[in-house]
Amino acid sequence: xxxxxxxxxxxxxxxxxxxxxxxxxxxxxxxxxxxxxxxxxxxxxxxxxxxxxxxxxxxxxxxxxxxxxxxxxxxxxxxxxxxxxxxxxxxxxxxxxxxxxxx
Amino acid sequence: xxxxxxxxxxxxxxxxxxxxxxxxxxxxxxxxxxxxxxxxxxxxxxxxxxxxxxxxxxxxxxxxxxxxxxxxxxxxxxxxxxxxxxxxxxxxxxxxxxxxxxx
Numbered sequence: 001x002x003x004x005x006x007x008x009x010x011x012x013x014x015x016x017x018x019x020x021x022x023x024x025x026x027x028x029x030x031x032x033x034x035x036x037x038x039x040x041x042x043x044x045x046x047x048x049x050x051x052x053x054x055x056x057x058x059x060x061x062x063x064x065x066x067x068x069x070x071x072x073x074x075x076x077x078x079x080x081x082x083x084x085x086x087x088x089x090x091x092x093x094x095x096x097x098x099x100x101x102x103x
Numbered sequence: 104x105x106x107x108x109x110x111x112x113x114x115x116x117x118x119x120x121x122x123x124x125x126x127x128x129x130x131x132x133x134x135x136x137x138x139x140x141x142x143x144x145x146x147x148x149x150x151x152x153x154x155x156x157x158x159x160x161x162x163x164x165x166x167x168x169x170x171x172x173x174x175x176x177x178x179x180x181x182x183x184x185x186x187x188x189x190x191x192x193x194x195x196x197x198x199x200x201x202x203x204x205x206x
Contacts, residue, residue: 001156002119002194012117012198014160016105016150047119049154053104057117057158083206091105091205095115095198102194103186 003045003059008097010044011060013069016053017082017090026086029078040069059097066094106148106162111200113147114163116172119156120185120193129189132181143172162200169197 019026037043037058042065048056060066069075082090122129140146140161145168151159163169172178185193 002121002192005196008196012115012196014115014117014200016160018105047156047158049152049156049158051152051154053150053152055150055152055158055160057119057160087206089105089206091203093108093111093115093200094202095200097117097196097198099197100194103190103192 001047002102003047003057005044005059005097005100008100010097011063011066012095012097013058013060013066014093014095015056015058015090016093017056017087018053019050020086020088022085024085025081029081033075033078036072036074037069040072041065042068063094104150105205106150106160108147108162108200108203111203113200114166114169115198115200116161116163116169117196117198118159118161118193119196120159120190121156122153123189123191125188127188128184132184136178136181139175139177140172143175144168145171166197 034046037046042061044059044061046056046058137149140149145164147162147164149159149161163172
């Protein structure tokens with residue numbers, strides 16, 4: 001779904017990734033991380049699609065909320081497993097949303 | 104592919120969309136827009152995936168490059184067709200990338 005975000009400014013974390021050939025554990029942890037993110041203070045929404053390349057954009061109220069989510073204990077463990085097992089390459093970009101429009 | 108972007112700051116245009124049931128003309132114009140974007144001054148790269156929800160993130164050197172691309176004549180016509188025919192909903196977010204890391 002398209003996230004219902006507030007009037008900018010707010011923050012976007014753009015996570016792009018290519019999967020490795022290791023599947024074990026991935027789907028459950030990915031699903032858990034989406035649910036866990038949604039419980040965090042400052043979480044505004046998330047959008048995700050994979051078509052070879054995976055793109056997940058999560059939206060946050062401010063940079064402090066982004067930092068807290070990166071440092072959240074269960075999420076840190078998931079990040080470690082992602083680096084070691086599930087992703088052959090990934091990129092995280094932290095961006096300040098300045099303008100939004102659409103229909 | 105994961106875009107090879109320079110050291111921040113630079114800009115990201117996050118385009119999220121849901122398709123209508125109209126297919127006529129869509130694939131060719133979408134492909135043409137990816138090629139045309141890549142020719143524009145200030146273009147840094149693009150990442151795209153669709154899995155129900157479509158997410159396309161294009162990267163630009165500065166806000167002026169983003170504005171020029173939005174105003175590019177052939178792109179404006181594609182935007183109009185997108186609004187009228189191909190997308191049931193869409194959202195455009197313009198964001199300043201402040202930090203990037205990955206592996």
